[in-house]
Amino acid sequence: MKKYSKAETLKYLQKFENQIGIKIPKSIFFTKREFQKNSKKLVLKIEKSFKNKKIIIRSSALNEDTSKESNAGKYKSFENINAKNREKIVSSIEVMIKDFKNLKDQILIQEFISNPDIAGVIFTRSFISNSPYYVINYDKSGKTNLITSGKNNPTMRTLYIYKDNLKNGLWEKYLNKINFLEKKIKNDRLDIEFCIKKKFFYLLQCRPLKKRSTNLKNDKILRIGLKNIQKKIKKFTKPIHSLIGNKNCFSNMSDWNPAEMIGVRPSVLAHSLYSELITDEVWAKQRKDYGYKDVRPNPLMINFGGSPYIDLRVDFNSFVPASLPDKIQKKAINYYLNKIKKNPKLQDKIEFDVVETCYDFKSRDKIALFLNKKETNIYLKCLKNQLNNIISNKNKILENETSKISFLEKKISQTNNDNISDIQKIYFFVKYCKKYGTLPFAGIARCAFISTKLLRTILELGIIDEKDHQNFYESIQTIAKKICDESSIIKKSSSSRNAFLRKYGHIRPSMYNISSKNYRENFKNYFSTKNNASKKNYKKFILDKEKIRNIDKLFKNHKLDINCKSFFKFARRSIELRELSKMVFSKSIDEIFNSLMNLSKKIHIKRDDLEYISIKKILELYSNLDIDQIRNILKYEIRKNKSFQEISNLIEFPEFINSSNDIYSQELKNNLSNYVTNKNITGELINYENIKNFKSMKNKIILLKNADPGYDFIFSHNIKGLITEYGGANSHMSIRCLELGIPAIIGIGTKNFQAINKNNFVQINANQKYFKIVR
Incomplete structure (x- = not known):
């Protein structure tokens, strides 16, 4: 025409x-x-x-x-x-x-x-x-x-x-x-x-639309790829002897939340590293150690065409107490599976609104919806015994997990001092991270979740109010707050900067992404020369005597081995340790990346190409000392996985898979942000309403309420990216940013908009469809 x-x-x-x-x-x-x-x-x-x-x-x-x-x-x-x-x-x-x-x-x-x-x-x-x-x-x-x-x-x-x-x-x-x-x-x-x-x-x-050549070869590859994914979904939906549940579904936002942690299209390295360190076995061992059903050797995360999904049947099986009779387990798990299949919007709220993963003060009402009175009492007793074993001072769970985390730093130092090959170092970093890093972290995170859920039900019962709840969290001293405090003085001397980087230099905005520069590599960009960060004033958390008495009475009535004072101590400690332990085990990941980059220089492989190497392939080469053979093996791995990644990039993955047909047709909910381009940027954020000189927009990520055509002039200032509160995939700004190749999040929603507005540095990973507040 x-x-x-x-x-x-x-x-x-x-x-x-x-x-x-x-x-x-x-x-x-x-x-x-x-x-x-x-x-x-x-x-x-x-x-x-x-x-x-x-x-x-x-x-x-x-x-x-x-x-x-x-x-x-x-x-x-x-x-x-x-x-x-x-x-x-x-x-x-x-x-x-x-x-x-x-x-x-x-x-x-x-x-x-x-x-x-x-x-x-x-x-x-x-x-x-x-x-x-x-x-x-x-x-x-x-x-x-x-x-x-x-x-x-x-x-x-x-x-x-x-x-x-x-x-x-x-x-x-x-x-x-x-x-x-x-x-x-x-x-x-x-x-x-x-x-x-x-x-x-x-x-x-x-x-x-803006002209692009249609690649019929890609269309054919996509057709074959989708058929293979559909077959795989059917395979993992079939009944299996080691798991309860004749149905299954998959989510990229549940439990260990791969969409948030590694993205919907992670690199081969990120995907394999997350699997190796957490979702293959570590996650299940931690749950078994804390009294949950042992579902090993079932992996938690499944790879569908390069996109990670949580297997919800495996997940729900892993969340019932090991002591719960099989008959009740069957009723509970099938009920949970039916509930999530009917309400996929709850996929990121599994432990709050779908599965009873720990005892709280409303558990009876929720369990009674699908069990008779006798069965309900049995389930509640199992959950209560499990909770008491975790929060009891006698068992000292947090202390035991913390000692493992502390031991990891020693093992990292010892490995770095060993005169061994880069691949051998990676092998030990991975093994030590699993044993002394991600495993105790998973336990501490479980304790922190239990604390959060109990605190939430105490709030819902009206024993404490929203102000108490907020004051408690604002009184907690997390790593994020410490970084903010210490960054306010790091420009005063080189020694303060060096001290800061010794503590935090290994941290990177995307923990599992080797292409993402850590604080040490990208210090000047992450922390501006004019740092206006002010030291945070930690609020004191004090409850009046009547509230303390009411909480003590609540714990006593529910026969829990804890009182108000010890509960808040446990809650504070678990939440603080969760952030600390994550920071420590991330040192292992940074060391894995450092060793990989050292190896890449020796065998002449670009840093960006390391993304296409599976960590499992590296571990297989532990005993191989032939550098030429290693080079050939890894270059072949890169070529193979680049082709695989190209196929993955063609697929529009659903966030929730209810049936194998969902791979062909999906609906995005209104509150899901629209990401434009497939770029990954990190930059300083500036709110349009606060701009006094528009020249200041250069190389900034602009925060704008409406994706309105009247704002086209902002593109003349060479902005780095754009985030709007409102807008859709087909709105004006979506098309404009697409045409200009500007990474953007269009229609991020009011809640996220307000959260981002309180910060001044953000990462937009449009390819993986996520954003992260850097500081």
Whole structure:
């Protein structure tokens, strides 16, 4: 099809309306020159053409919709105007054409479809990976412009549907029409604005996305890859003798939360390291040691096409007390699996809202929902005994775990002093990290969670108030607070800087990402020369005597071997130690990376290429001393895994897998942020509302409330990235950032926006779809 403007495209498609089975609202168009020459005549033509109907005035500029750039949303539209309102029509057009650069730019007058049942935008390919997915953003608000406006839209929904598998109820028949449309236009990269009213599909606009060549080879590879993933999902859903549950589902946000820790598309090294250090066996050993069911050798995390998921059947089995009778275990686990399958939105709240993983003061009510009275009492007794074993002062669990963590630092030092190969060092760093690092950390983290859950139920019962709850957490001295305090003085002398880096220099924003520079490597960027950080004032946590008595009474009534004073001591200690132990075991990971980088220099492998090496492959080479053979083995590993990673990058992974068909069709919830580009940046954050000199935006990540076209000028200041509170995948700023290659999070939501606004340094990993507050 030859090149048309937006208005001309609609006119061309009108002759295929009946054939495709769509409706295109009546329209007329004219150029800026024509309007300036004879506006009265054109206004009369509009009135005559549309009579008493409502119209929408849209732009159709020559530079607006081409294969080189889309400029989507550059010009404002004016909607819901009566065709007889000449004054309004003229004033609206005059406002619009002020921004037109070419006299041949067009104005499109279109019949306005009011109160549609559904309205939205469809991309006919995934705009980042260019994979063959229909990306549908829509809502049922009755408005046709909310999706593209970038304003807050709590009703917006986003679907990804693989083109070769359109079995998706409502959308199947409409997407078949779009598929036919693509063939007519001979372009499979389209941005289509549409609405549905009384089951009729109205095509409102159709523009080409920025041109990218379609790789049919990639499409074929994706098709094969998705089939293999579907087979693997079916395999891990089948009943297995070592686990209870005839059903299964998978989440990337549950339990050890791989999406947060390593991302949805982690590097081979990050994925394998996280598996080796935690999710293969360490996690299960810790639970068994704390009185939970032993589910070894089942791994917790499954790799589907390069994306990590928690196996929720394995997870739920691991959370029942080992002493619980099999019959009750079966009832409980099947109940939990059914609950999460019906409520996937709870996937990141498993231990609070799905599974009873520890005793609290509301456990009876929750367990009684699926067990009879006798069974409930048995379950509660098991949970209570388990809790008493953990929190009892006699067992000194925290002290024992802390001693292991302290021993790890000694082992790291000894290994560094040994005259052995880099691969041998990596082997020992991994083994010691598991035994003295991640294993005790997992135990301390379990204690911290138990403390948090008990404290939360004490709050819910009204024994303490929100202020007490907040004061307790603000009184805790975590590593994060210490870093903030100490960073305020590190510029005063080189000795203070060196002392700071000796403590914290190994920390990196993405712990398992070897490409992420640690504090020592990137000190000047992470900590500016003018450090304005002020020392934190820790709040004192004091409860009045009546609250202490009520908490003591609560523990006594529930027959728990603890009182108010010892509980808060345990809670404070466990939460502080959780952060400390994580910092210590991360030294092992830093040393693993240092040894890998030393090895890479010897065998001439780039640092970035180390991401494609599995840590398991390195461990296999422990006894191999032939440096040439090691080089050849690792270079082959890199080539193989680069190809595998390319396939993974083509797939739009769902966050929750309920069935094997979910790999073909998924819905993103409104509160899931929209990441633009596949870049990973870390930089200083600046709130637009606080900017006094716009030159200060250079190389900054800008925090902006609305993804509105009026803010386009910010891109002239060479910003590093963008985060908006509101907006969608198809909004103006999403397309603009995509075109300019600027990493962005569009529509991060109010809660996250407020949290980020309190900080001044953030990481955006658009490829892995996560952000982290650095400081």
